[in-house]
Amino acid sequence: MAGGARDIIVAGGFRQGRGEPLSSVDPATGRVFAEVSTASVEDVDEAVTAGEAAMRDPAWRDLLPHRRAALLHRAADLIHAESESLARLQTLDNGKTITETRALVASAAGTFRYTASALETLDDTLTTARGPYLSMSVHEPVGPVAAITPWNSPIASEAQKAAPALAAGNAVLIKPAEWSPMAALSLGALLLRAGFPPGLVSVLPGPGGVVGEALVRHPGVRKVTFTGGTGTGRRIAAVAAGKLMPVSLELGGKSPTIVLPDADLDQAVRGIVFGIFSSQGQACVAGSRLIVHRSVHDEVVERITAAAEALVIGAPARESTHMGPLIAAEHRAEVESYVRLAAEEGGHISTGGTRPSGDALGEGFYYRPTVITGLGPGSRVCREEIFGPVLVTLPYDDEDELPALADATPYGLACGIWSRDYRRAWRLGRRIEAGTVWINTYKQLSAATPFGGVKESGLGREKGREGIRSYMTQKGVYWGLDETPSAWGL
Structure with missing residues (x-):
């Protein structure tokens, strides 16, 4: 730390960046709790x-590879050892509840462990020869990787990108979101403690228009992995096309949750409430569109409304809190503008739609869980990503309507289906355009299962064994076995 602002990490070295410092604000109080140096x-x-x-x-x-895997295991051990302090730092930085940030830290440690294990068993291939030669397919590092991460799930997202990039043999340059830079800096420090060569690790906070733009356009950056808004993703893809550079883009979502008439409603309601209101709805996979058979629609909405009103809104560091604040005042204002738009479009607000009352919450960026009915699938609130605790409900009559209703947005990130009939749910899940489908569960994620979206929800996949390969290039190698010289040209 120097000059009153936290140092950035440039090629393993801690020092003040040459950019303008930024302030990290505690969303629960609206007060600055740290100053962070930024990169130029x-x-x-x-x-x-x-x-x-x-x-x-x-x-x-x-x-x-097994030596690189040992470093990944060591990183996982260090994250685990620092788990409580990392979780509390994230709660300060982005307002997520302490129970959720603990889970994010555990996920980060698990990602490094899984990646280490996958790396040790990731084999190259002896390909089928079609002549007097031995042929192989081998994989090599793609080159320096820019990992641009979102503010809503810091350390887990950074681990999801950094672990496989390092496992593949690359340098990784992490650019955290301006609203939540602290976890990335802590992770970078732990990676250096784990023994990764210093030049391989940089953490470069700062504005996307400066730091992110410089990383994406730099001729030495050979891949960009980005999680964030669809508009920014398009701009990155346009630059990458000019460079002929691979990208991984995990973008926005407006995910449907479908309740079939045979669903276990107790199970479905609890899963729906978790799917939209956990993380204050600030999740790309949030189940923000609820599509319910008309025969049970009113009952489901009534139950969800009651469950939403029972959620505890409060200080995110308190163990009993279900919902903390939104990330920033300007983000809350945007969420509020969508709720006003819903009313203008003819929607009915069943619950929420306001800031919670009480002096203890007045300085933070809190917003009540909100349920809206009465809108059609073509309304803006039903089609556009709000990224807040706002659920829009739609009744349906005929199951044949469901694929078109579910796909009636530009996005295709995730989908939830609630039904006792697993055959029915399977058939429906296969017809819907989404990168992930949950059946009788929601927001369950695994380091072993590839994750990503279709349509405007992105390109490429992260996680899984092949997640390491996505940070590598493939090379064919041929060994000539013919002892007879070529007769060409003779």
Whole structure:
């Protein structure tokens, strides 16, 4: 720490960035709790150049996979050892409840462990020969990776990108969101403690228009992995097309949750409430559109309304809190504008739609869980991502309507289905355009299962064994076995 602001990490070195400092605000109080130094374009160039050099160093380039896996395991152990302090730091940084940030830290540690195990068993391939040669398919690091992460789930998202990028042998340059930079800086410090060569790790906070833009456009960055808004994703894809650079884009969502008339309503209601109101609805996979058979629609809405009103809104560091604040005042204002729009479009607010009362919550960016009925599938509130605790409900009559209703947005990230008939649910899940389908559950995620979206929800997949391969390039190698010289040209 120098100059009153937390240092950034440039190629493993801690120092003040050359950009303008930014303030990290506690969303529960609206007060600044930390000042963070930020990177400049020059810092980005230095980090990329050092990352390229570190990747070429034989000490890293020739390190066997099981040795790299040992470093990943060590990182997981350090995250686990620091889990409570990391969780509390995230709660300060983005307002998520302490129970959820503990889960995010555990997820980060689990991602490093899973990636280490997958790396040790990730084999290259001896391909079928079609002549007098031995042929192989081998994989090599793609090059320095820019990992641009979102504010809603810091350390878990950073681990999801950094672990496989490092496992594949790359340098990783983490650019955290401006609203939540603290977890990434802590993770970067732990990766260095774990023993990764310093040049491989940089953490570069700062504005997306400066730091993110410099990373995406830098000729030395060979892949960008981005989680965030669809508009930014499009801009990254446009630059990547000019560079012929691979990208992984996990973007927005407006995920449907479908309740069939045979569903266990007790189970469904609890899952729906969790799917939309946990994380204050600030999740790309939030189940923000509820599509319910007309025969049970009113009962389901009544139950969800009662459950929403029973949720505890309060300080996110308190163990009993279900919902903390939204990330920032301007984000809450945007959520509020959508609720006003819903009323203008003819929607009925069954519950919520206001800020909670009480002096203890007045300084934070709190908003009540909101349920809206009476809108059609073409309304803006039903089609556009709100990224807040707002649920819109739609009744349906005929099951044949469901694929079109579920797909009636530009997005295709996730979907939930509630039914006692597993055959019926399976058939429906296969017809809907979504990267993930949950049946009789919601927001369950695994490091072993690939994750991503279709349509405007993104490109590519993260997680799973193949998640490591996505940070590598493939090379064919041929060994000639014919002892007879070529007769060509004779």
